Amino acid sequence: MPTIGEYEAAARDRLAPAHYDYFAGGAGEEITLRANETAFARLALLPRVLRGAGSPRTGITLLGSSLAMPVLVAPTAFHRLADPEGERATARAAATAGTVMIVSMASTMAVEDVASAASGVTLWFQLYLQPDMDFTEAIVRRAEAAGCAALVVTVDSPARGRRDRDARNGFDDLPDGMCCENLRDGDRVRPIVMSPEVGWEHVDRLRRMTRLPIVLKGVTHPADACLALDHGVSALYVSNHGGRQLDTVPAAVDLLPAITAAVGGAVPVLVDGGIRRGTDVVKALALGASAVAVGRPVIWGLAADGERGAARVLGLLRDEIEHALALCGVASVRDLGPDLVRPC
Ligand SMILES: Cc1cc2nc3c(=O)[nH]c(=O)nc-3n(C[C@H](O)[C@H](O)[C@H](O)COP(=O)(O)O)c2cc1C
Numbered sequence: 041m042p043t044i045g046e047y048e049a050a051a052r053d054r055l056a057p058a059h060y061d062y063f064a065g066g067a068g069e070e071i072t073l074r075a076n077e078t079a080f081a082r083l084a085l086l087p088r089v090l091r092g093a094g095s096p097r098t099g100i101t102l103l104g105s106s107l108a109m110p111v112l113v114a115p116t117a118f119h120r121l122a123d124p125e126g127e128r129a130t131a132r133a134a135a136t137a138g139t140v141m142i143v144s145m146a147s148t149m150a151v152e153d154v155a156s157a158a159s160g161v162t163l164w165f166q167l168y169l170q171p172d173m174d175f176t177e178a179i180v181r182r183a184e185a186a187g188c189a190a191l192v193v194t195v196d197s198p199a200r201g202r203r204d205r206d207a208r209n210g211f212d213d214l215p216d217g218m219c220c221e222n223l224r225d226g227d228r229v230r231p232i233v234m235s236p237e238v239g240w241e242h243v244d245r246l247r248r249m250t251r252l253p254i255v256l257k258g259v260t261h262p263a264d265a266c267l268a269l270d271h272g273v274s275a276l277y278v279s280n281h282g283g284r285q286l287d288t289v290p291a292a293v294d295l296l297p298a299i300t301a302a303v304g305g306a307v308p309v310l311v312d313g314g315i316r317r318g319t320d321v322v323k324a325l326a327l328g329a330s331a332v333a334v335g336r337p338v339i340w341g342l343a344a345d346g347e348r349g350a351a352r353v354l355g356l357l358r359d360e361i362e363h364a365l366a367l368c369g370v371a372s373v374r375d376l377g378p379d380l381v382r383p384c
């Protein structure tokens with residue numbers, strides 16, 4: 041299949057309708073969900089010519105991790121709904137693609153099992169700060185022991201997004217035999233608490249708790265980007281959670297310029313939301329992102345064709361990035377700048 045769009049169509053054919061809706065859907069009217077993709081279509085690329093740039097290079101280093109391309113696997117929950125091998129298949133696909141997989145705290149396989157699925161894979165671990173900081177610490181210790189190289193703290197979820205498709209389908213729990221394996225605590229599986237009580241002091245406590253780099257995911261306001269720097273985070277991750285939390289937040293790529301301006305190069309800035317093509321990646325990088333991440337595309341690959349499908353989706357993106365860089369007259373993703381992008 042030559043495009044991510046076709047992987048989505050194949051995934052839709054294979055998934056139970058309620059599970060497809062869970063993966064595909066967003067919050068409210070899905071205005072932000074749609075905006076994430078259409079915003080890329082509203083940006084044009086303005087290539088340079090006769091640059092003699094040579095073969096494009098897509099590799100980057102991010103927080104000490106080496107990546108073959110500037111596209112990470114965004115943290116997404118419940119991969120066993122898409123494929124019986126679940127997050128282990130995704131980890132192997134990420135290893136094949138030479139990129140980082142961010143393991144969701146809500147993964148349906150334990151972080152230790154994901155880590156053992158593929159030798160050489162680089163994992164980062166996504167965390168929802170739990171108000172019970174002792175339990176948060178227990179999860180952090182597990183992620184550290186499993187070899188995760190960074191913690192991605194999702195801060196856009198003081199409450200769960202209202203997703204009309206899930207409400208209509210009555211989808212509110214995993215089927216029997218599946219659970220969030222990282223939430224096991226003795227004999228029980230804890231629910232993920234999304235708490236409006238969580239504040240910067242929790243980030244400070246986490247900072248003191250671990251030596252791992254902390255990436256703050258879900259930052260949209262420039263004032264929060266500045267605060268995050270004061271609280272010692274190692275990277276910012278601009279995201280509206282794929283349009284699944286607060287509806288009518290601007291498209292992710294439209295948030296980038298103000299955040300990169302606020303950060304002023306102090307730390308790397310990642311972005312996700314609506315990236316479906318290599319040209320989308322090139323636009324985000326040109327607007328100041330150090331790297332991007334993809335959520336649904338990997339799930340579509342996984343649901344359509346397991347590990348092979350997820351690896352192919354990542355490989356497609358890499359091929360498209362190389363091609364777009366060549367056509368832009370750019371040698372390396374590091375050489376992309378805002379002069380290459382303008383509104384349509
Ligand atoms: C099915 C699904 C589950 C998700 N689960 C999580 C999660 O557990 N933790 C998290 O921080 N973000 C989660 N996200 C948000 C993604 O990390 C990411 O921000 C989003 O998918 C990016 O948009 P894209 O799907 O258009 O690439 C989830 C997204 C989807 C689609």
Ligand SMILES: CC(C)CC(=O)C(=O)O
Nearest residue numbers: 116117146197232281284
């Ligand atoms: C289980 C949820 C917490 C996962 C999530 O963040 C999402 O579905 O967007």
